[in-house]
Amino acid sequence: MATKNVMEPQKKTESQSISTLLDQYGSGPIHFTGSDNGLYERHLLFDNVIDSAGADERDRFEAFARSVRDILSQRWTLTENTYQRKNPKRVYYMSMEFLIGRSLANNVTNLLLDPLANEAIRQRNLNWVELLEQEPDAALGNGGLGRLAACFLESMATMQLPAMGYGLRYEYGIFKQTIEDGWQREHPDNWLRRQDPWEVARPHEKVEVRLNCSFEIQAGTLHALPGRPTTLIGIPFDRPVVGYGGKTINTLRLWAAAAPDYFDFEIFSHGDFVGAVAETLEAESLTRVLYPDDSTSMGQGLRFVQEYFLVACSLADLVRRFQRTNADWSAFPERVAIQLNDTHPTMAIPELMRILLDDVHLGWDEAWDITQRTRAYTNHTLLPEALEKWPLAWFQSLLPRHLEIIFEINRRLLISVRNRFPDDEGKVQRVSLVDEAAGRKIRMANLAIVGSHSTNGVAAIHSQLLRTTTVKDLAEIFPERFSNKTNGVTPRRWLLLCNPSLSRTITAAIGDGWITDLSQLRKLKPLAGDASLRSDFHKAKREAKLQFADWLKSTSGIAVNPDTIFDSQIKRIHDYKRQLLNALRIVVVYNRLRQNPGLDVAPRTFFFSGKAAPAYQLAKLIIKFINNLAGTIDGDPAVRGRLKVVFLPEYSVSLAERLIPACDVSNQISTAGYEASGTSNMKFMMNGALTVGTRDGATIEMAEEAGEENFFMFGLTAEQVAASRAWYNPHWHYENEPETRAALDLIFSDHFSRYEPGIFAPLRDTLLTRGDYYMHLADLTSYLQAQHRLGELYADPDAWTQKAILNVAGSGKFSSDRAIAEYANDIWELKPCPVS
Ligand code: NBG
Numbered sequence: 001m002a003t004k005n006v007m008e009p010q011k012k013t014e015s016q017s018i019s020t021l022l023d024q025y026g027s028g029p030i031h032f033t034g035s036d037n038g039l040y041e042r043h044l045l046f047d048n049v050i051d052s053a054g055a056d057e058r059d060r061f062e063a064f065a066r067s068v069r070d071i072l073s074q075r076w077t078l079t080e081n082t083y084q085r086k087n088p089k090r091v092y093y094m095s096m097e098f099l100i101g102r103s104l105a106n107n108v109t110n111l112l113l114d115p116l117a118n119e120a121i122r123q124r125n126l127n128w129v130e131l132l133e134q135e136p137d138a139a140l141g142n143g144g145l146g147r148l149a150a151c152f153l154e155s156m157a158t159m160q161l162p163a164m165g166y167g168l169r170y171e172y173g174i175f176k177q178t179i180e181d182g183w184q185r186e187h188p189d190n191w192l193r194r195q196d197p198w199e200v201a202r203p204h205e206k207v208e209v210r211l212n213c214s215f216e217i218q219a220g221t222l223h224a225l226p227g228r229p230t231t232l233i234g235i236p237f238d239r240p241v242v243g244y245g246g247k248t249i250n251t252l253r254l255w256a257a258a259a260p261d262y263f264d265f266e267i268f269s270h271g272d273f274v275g276a277v278a279e280t281l282e283a284e285s286l287t288r289v290l291y292p293d294d295s296t297s298m299g300q301g302l303r304f305v306q307e308y309f310l311v312a313c314s315l316a317d318l319v320r321r322f323q324r325t326n327a328d329w330s331a332f333p334e335r336v337a338i339q340l341n342d343t344h345p346t347m348a349i350p351e352l353m354r355i356l357l358d359d360v361h362l363g364w365d366e367a368w369d370i371t372q373r374t375r376a377y378t379n380h381t382l383l384p385e386a387l388e389k390w391p392l393a394w395f396q397s398l399l400p401r402h403l404e405i406i407f408e409i410n411r412r413l414l415i416s417v418r419n420r421f422p423d424d425e426g427k428v429q430r431v432s433l434v435d436e437a438a439g440r441k442i443r444m445a446n447l448a449i450v451g452s453h454s455t456n457g458v459a460a461i462h463s464q465l466l467r468t469t470t471v472k473d474l475a476e477i478f479p480e481r482f483s484n485k486t487n488g489v490t491p492r493r494w495l496l497l498c499n500p501s502l503s504r505t506i507t508a509a510i511g512d513g514w515i516t517d518l519s520q521l522r523k524l525k526p527l528a529g530d531a532s533l534r535s536d537f538h539k540a541k542r543e544a545k546l547q548f549a550d551w552l553k554s555t556s557g558i559a560v561n562p563d564t565i566f567d568s569q570i571k572r573i574h575d576y577k578r579q580l581l582n583a584l585r586i587v588v589v590y591n592r593l594r595q596n597p598g599l600d601v602a603p604r605t606f607f608f609s610g611k612a613a614p615a616y617q618l619a620k621l622i623i624k625f626i627n628n629l630a631g632t633i634d635g636d637p638a639v640r641g642r643l644k645v646v647f648l649p650e651y652s653v654s655l656a657e658r659l660i661p662a663c664d665v666s667n668q669i670s671t672a673g674y675e676a677s678g679t680s681n682m683k684f685m686m687n688g689a690l691t692v693g694t695r696d697g698a699t700i701e702m703a704e705e706a707g708e709e710n711f712f713m714f715g716l717t718a719e720q721v722a723a724s725r726a727w728y729n730p731h732w733h734y735e736n737e738p739e740t741r742a743a744l745d746l747i748f749s750d751h752f753s754r755y756e757p758g759i760f761a762p763l764r765d766t767l768l769t770r771g772d773y774y775m776h777l778a779d780l781t782s783y784l785q786a787q788h789r790l791g792e793l794y795a796d797p798d799a800w801t802q803k804a805i806l807n808v809a810g811s812g813k814f815s816s817d818r819a820i821a822e823y824a825n826d827i828w829e830l831k832p833c834p835v836s
Pocket residue numbers: 143144145146148294342380381386458487675676677678679697
């Protein structure tokens with residue numbers, strides 16, 4: 001079977017009159033395709049000056065996307081004009097990452113243009129799948145944090161909230177991953193090599209950013225050149241964010257760095273022609289590449305400047321916008337809410353203070369009040385190595401005025417802490433914005449909490465741990481600032497668009513209200529016992545599995561059997577996420593089958609996918625191990641046809657959209673207390689997979705919603721992990737659990753590395769010698785038991801499908817619409833502003 005039209009636009013809006021829609025978009029009599037004057041035909045001819053016979057698939061994609069952009073353009077400008085006219089409070093979502101993925105299919109769906117697109121495809125005999133494949137993933141993020149930002153923007157537009165995203169326009173997104181000989185290789189992701197059809201450059205809205213010194217970048221490292229203040233230029237590139245129904249089209253504004261558009265004639269006239277040109281190169285390299293580490297910020301001077309650049313450009317822009325319609329600065333908090341997505345944009349606090357003090361000439365108290373009331377901070381991790389601390393020295397040379405302001409904030413903070421806790425110098429040291437240990441550093445998380453009115457975690461357990469451990473002292477001082485906002489994902493991309501067969505089944509059962517009100521999925525609950533719904537559900541899953549198997553075969557040659565359980569773990573490769581635990585349980589099952597070939601276990605296909613930070617050696621070794629495991633199992637006749645391991649390279653939004661609908665089992669197995677929330681867990685649940693998981697992140701709340709009896713929970717709780725830290729000994733498990741020992745011995749005997757003896761020695765180090773910090777061995781047995789229970793259930797398809805339906809029915813809470821409604825009500829005090 002040839003690759004099917006996996007994402008063929010659905011026909012759900014055919015009944016709705018297209019002309020009414022086109023009126024809504026202000027593009028009345030224009031034809032999309034079908035004549036020489038059609039938008040598509042004109043773009044094909046005039047943008048690239050080729051006739052349709054000479055056009056290739058990429059040209060067709062560009063022309064198609066441009067035509068869709070044409071249709072939304074008037075509504076997009078009307079959205080901005082409405083905001084200017086009505087002057088509502090607006091939220092600005094600041095984030096170093098937006099993991100957008102592809103936009104064409106999403107925009108067509110959200111604009112309800114499927115019938116129009118179908119007609120165009122028919123008229124022009126287009127290959128829709130091939131056309132969609134031409135669009136590079138806009139991969140301006142590492143993982144969950146960046147994808148959350150993209151889901152949030154989509155929800156805000158769908159809910160008609162006046163919102164804007166601010167980020168950086170990296171020329172290179174997260175690296176592309178290939179696997180060679182089992183090892184990860186990184187390649188640059190030059191996603192803007194061909195012009196992006198969605199973005200609109202707005203050079204006339206450029207802003208200037210001043211730094212106290214010049215810098216040069218050598219081999220990716222920033223070197224400050226003191227005594228030579230510089231100006232950088234930020235050029236905005238806008239992307240449309242289309243709400244479902246096409247009512248609101250908000251803007252994601254990404255900044256690109258440029259050198260001032262004049263030569264440094266002084267240098268030039270002194271004969272340093274090369275130097276004058278080189279400065280341009282240095283400035284432009286500022287936004288060239290996204291940092292590929294999601295959990296450490298050590299020694300990244302360039303990143304420090306990137307963060308400041310984002311903040312400075314965005315604040316200059318929004319202050320300018322505010323001043324256009326407002327004269328009185330005291331109104332600023334009634335017009336502006338700024339959400340800091342993690343600590344990365346925390347410099348927005350001293351930067352706004354600087355503007356209010358130095359440019360607007362307000363007094364300290366008023367400036368501080370305005371700053372705090374507009375700012376809110378979301379924390380996304382408890383890992384201490386991911387909480388940013390920037391060397392004081394960097395502030396000193398690049399941003400001395402900001403350092404002065406931070407010192408003054410700190411001085412006032414410490415006075416009030418000493419007043420409240422006179423005999424507690426320990427507390428004073430812990431809350432201080434300056435970490436005096438090991439070279440003085442600024443604690444950006446502390447600054448974010450002190451300088452804002454709201455701090456939230458991203459799942460109940462995470463928010464609680466944040467309050468009670470990570471920033472305990474600050475939470476005691478400012479308890480009213482802390483709250484929880486459990487994450488969510490947009491059901492448009494992660495169900496409607498990526499899983500047409502399940503979407504149709506759901507809509508047939510309960511209507512299509514779920515698309516914008518996911519809580520309606522609850523209506524499926526009483527129907528879970530219904531034989532015909534079960535059969536439709538089962539068929540939908542089967543269709544998604546076939547489609548995925550088909551795609552995999554045609555793109556990589558790998559054959560997987562859709563009659564096996566599709567069991568997957570897809571996310572960044574990380575110690576705490578414990579891909580290694582998953583691999584260990586596969587080794588145990590493999591051993592069981594080798595010893596007892598008659599064992600009755602349901603055949604499984606294990607999918608792994610995810611990237612490792614380029615400098616994270618252990619994570620890279622885990623990828624190698626999974627690949628070697630896959631190779632050994634493939635080559636072993638004892639288990640052939642019963643177990644298969646597949647590592648899918650180049651994990652991306654698009655890959656997730658293909659794989660998630662096809663999966664039966666979702667592994668969410670982080671060491672309890674370490675995964676802030678997780679969001680792929682929600683996508684799997686929404687798409688009818690059953691979860692095997694630890695009591696961590698949002699998985700806890702997912703189990704509550706679906707009922708624990710419909711989940712496969714296992715392992716130590718966060719309290720147990722913390723309480724056993726002092727005495728935990730992985731050797732005990734090795735000595736006392738025969739299966740654990742046999743699995744480890746098999747790995748250490750080079751069974752999976754016959755031609756590369758010893759390469760997995762670091763796994764022994766981490767699991768045994770160095771104490772197994774993430775407690776893989778402690779949870780292995782209960783993990784196997786949970787998987788065993790799940791295997792038994794699979795033998796009863798009716799019971800399985802019933803649980804799957806109950807999971808989907810319980811997933812309504814995990815819509816990003818719900819999350820955004822909570823942010824809007826509790827933090828931003830933001831109301832919808834319908835476009836008119
Ligand atoms: C990640 C957490 C995830 C969480 C996402 C989105 C960072 C720093 N944090 O658990 O690890 O789901 O943020 O909140 O990327």
